[in-house]
Amino acid sequence: MTYSLQLFDDIITNPLKDGVLVIQLNRPNEFNALRTKLLDEIAQVLVRAEEDENVRCVVLTGNQKAFAAGADIKEMATKSPADVLRDPRAASWKVIRNFKKPLIAAVNGYCLGGGNELAMHCDIIVAGENAKFGQPEINLGIIPGAGGTQRFTSLLGKSKAMRYVLTGDFMSAKQAYEAGLVAEIFAPEETLDQAINIAKKIAQKAPIAVELAKEAVLKASDSLLESGLAFERKAFAVLFSTSDQKEGADAFINKRPPVYKGS
């Protein structure tokens, strides 16, 4: 199957090499903000990659400035709670969550909000020294919506997760490495190649053993995940009935500080 023949707008897929498929997020002017179309394109490729026995490992990457700066705030700005509950992005996230083959995130630059959640959906995160991680949704009057409250907490522990989810502060690559979010740090220009080297190693292992190893490792944190995810999804939707959510998005778009009223 030739992935590079398919033309996508928001991602670039490199020709499959040594069993490794590289998907590059490609909205450089928007710091790879995850609009619905981008997530759908990733999901389309993963559906095909899962069926294709020649694909043994997938690497997701961005560019030097950003892995992804989160959901597309402009696309999300005017959504109602009902829109959020019926959000088509949920189907794409589900494909990513259920992908059976190993996924590696090669992160340089900003890895924020939904971008950090996308990285945390990956099985291994490697990062450049310039990477910045965070869940800054609180700055917009909302909370993480794609599992950030759950996966961040299981990776970092409660106190550190609260530290970053409640302040929206960013974490350096070194802090993310020390916290256990990131497996290895490299010079930014080496991040993708090093991720591909890890992917190539995995690609040589027995595919069924790899699939079951992934499933088994995920079981270590899965038991509490589902109820936490369900709560997070509803809380996220409820926040779209608040005027603070509209204020947060408007302030971001108009490049001014938000004024929150608790309503």
Ligand code: DAK
């Ligand atoms: N969305 C849309 N546009 C964005 C963006 C984003 N997340 N991040 C950056 N951009 C755009 C900016 O608007 C700007 O566009 P122009 O003004 O040039 O048209 C351009 O990218 C450059 O950004 P800046 O001018 O801000 O550049 P700076 O270097 O000053 O700052 C930054 C870079 C990454 C620190 C800053 O742009 C920033 O703070 N970005 C927003 C980060 C953020 O708040 N991320 C969280 C978004 S909320 C769900 C699943 C997932 C989610 C929700 C629900 N469900 C399944 C229900 C996820 C939610 C989120 O991620």
